[in-house]
Structures are given as C-alpha cells and as structure tokens.
Amino acid sequence: MLSGFPYDLSKLPKEKRDLEILRLAIIAELDAISLYEQLAESTENEDIKKVLLDVAKEEKTHVGEFQTMLLMYDEEQVKELEHGKEEVEELLED
Numbered sequence: 001m002l003s004g005f006p007y008d009l010s011k012l013p014k015e016k017r018d019l020e021i022l023r024l025a026i027i028a029e030l031d032a033i034s035l036y037e038q039l040a041e042s043t044e045n046e047d048i049k050k051v052l053l054d055v056a057k058e059e060k061t062h063v064g065e066f067q068t069m070l071l072m073y074d075e076e077q078v079k080e081l082e083h084g085k086e087e088v089e090e091l092l093e094d
Helices: 014-042 046-073 075-093
Strands: none
Touching (some): 014 046
8 A cells, every 4th residue: 555655756847747646646546445345345344344335436436537637638648548448359359
C-alpha cells in the first residue's frame, strides 16, 4: 500500500508532474479497492462486508474520474490504451 509518494514529484517538469499525480491517484484508488475487497472477503460480519464493498465501489468511481482526467492530458496514453485493446481483441479472436 502507498503511504507516501514513491519519489519526489517536485523534480519533474510541471507537465509530467501532473500526469504522475493522476497516475499515483489511480494507483492509490486501485490499492484501496484491493484492500477493501480483501477485507470484505475476510470477515464473516455481513454489515462490515456490506460497507467495505460499498466503499470499494466508490473507489472504482474515483479510478474512472482520475483516468478520465489522465486521458484528457496524455494523448500517448489514449493511443496506447486503444492499441492494447486491439491486441487483446486480436488474441481473443483465435
């Protein structure tokens, strides 16, 4: 789990810094989703499970928000996501 920045973002140029901020935010949200879903699977208390899964779902929305922002500012990421999608589709056609 992330408890701090893995490196000093202030050393990056501003345009790269903002992209890294968005990527770190996505990583943190994915980490939180994983944690909450694992905790939900570990408890037998249905109330706790319900709340943990609800919070995990909210984190998934946050991933979408940060990803949307990243795709607004990183044209290369947009192109590579599309390329990755095409590769998977080709692999699954066989």
